[in-house]
C-alpha cells in the first residue's frame with residue numbers, strides 16, 4: 069500500500085503529536101521524507117511520537133498554530149485542532165481560533181513558500197444532515213450558536229479561507245472532510261465512541277450509550293485514512309477537494325458496543341444516558357469522489373481495525389493506571 073514520492077521533501081505536519089497526525093508522520097517518514105511536527109500538546113501527547121525521538125529525519129516543535137510560524141518546507145498538512153467534543157468544548161474560543169487563525173497562518177505560510185497545503189476538515193461541516201449519505205455538494209445543517217459550533221463553524225470558516233486563498237492567490241489546496249476515524253493512539257478519555265467503548269469494556273465498566281443507541285456512525289480505520297490523505301496530497305493540481313474520506317459501512321452505536329463486548333470478551337453491561345445537544349442522528353460518507361479522483365476506498369474491516377485498537381488499549385491501560 070505504501071507508495072514512494074519522487075523525491076525527498078521536508079513536510080510540516082501541524083497537530084502531529086495527535087492521533088491522526090502521528091500516524092501520518094510515521095507514513096511520511098517511511099516514504100523517506102523529512103518531517104517537522106508542530107504541536108502545542110493540548111490534546112496530543114509526546115507518547116504518540118516517542119518512538120521517533122532519535123529519528124534523523126524527524127523534528128518536533130512545540131508551537132501554537134494561532135501564532136505565525138516561519139519555517140521552510142515543501143508541503144504542509146494542517147491537522148492542529150482538538151477533535152472531540154470534550155476537548156473542543158473545554159475552551160471554545162481557543163477552538164475557533166485554532167481553526168481560523170491556524171488556517172490563516174498555515175495558508176500565509178503556504179503562500180510565501182508557494183507550496184501545497186492540506187486541511188483536515190470534518191464531516192461536522194454537514195452538521196445534523198438532512199441528506200443521507202452526505203456528498204460533498206451538500207451544504208449542511210449546522211447550528212451556528214450551539215455548543216458544537218466552535219468546532220463546526222470554525223472548520224467551515226477554515227474551508228472558506230482555503231478556497232478563497234485558492235481563488236484569490238492561486239494556492240494549491242487539498243481539503244479532506246474526515247469522517248469518524250479510529251485506531252491505536254486515540255486519546256483514551258476524550259469521549260469518542262470507539263475509545264470510550266473499548267476502554268470501558270477492558271475495565272469491565274458499564275458501556276454508556278447516549279439515547280437508545282440507534283444513531284448510526286461510520287468508522288474508518290486510521291491506516292486507510294492516512295492513505296487517503298497522501299493520495300489527496302499527491303493528486304492532480306486540479307483536485308482541491310473538499311473530498312470526503314471515511315468508511316461508508318454504517319453501524320448503529322448499539323451494534324458497535326456489542327461488537328466491542330464480543331471482541332474483548334468483556335462482561336460489561338450496556339447503560340443508556342441522555343443524548344447530547346445537536347448530536348447527529350446519522351452520519352455516512354458518500355465517497356464517490358474519493359474513489360473516482362483518488363482511486364481510494366477503505367480496506368480494513370471494522371472487526372480487524374477493532375482488534376488492533378483493542379490490543380493498543382490493552383497495553384496502554386496498565387500504564388495509565390500506574391500514572
Ligand SMILES: NC(=O)c1ccc[n+]([C@@H]2O[C@H](COP(=O)([O-])OP(=O)(O)OC[C@H]3O[C@@H](n4cnc5c(N)ncnc54)[C@H](O)[C@@H]3O)[C@@H](O)[C@H]2O)c1
Nearest residue numbers: 083085086087088108109110111112132133148149151249
Ligand atoms: N479523528 C477523527 O475521527 C477526525 C474526524 C474529523 C476531523 N478530524 C480532524 O483531524 C485533525 C486531527 O484529529 P485527531 O483525531 O488526530 O485529534 P487529536 O486531538 O488527537 O490531534 C489534534 C492535535 O492538534 C494539536 N493542537 C490542538 N490545538 C493546537 C494549536 N492551537 N496549536 C498546535 N497544535 C494544536 C493537539 O495537541 C493534538 O496533538 C483535527 O483537525 C480534527 O478536527 C479528525
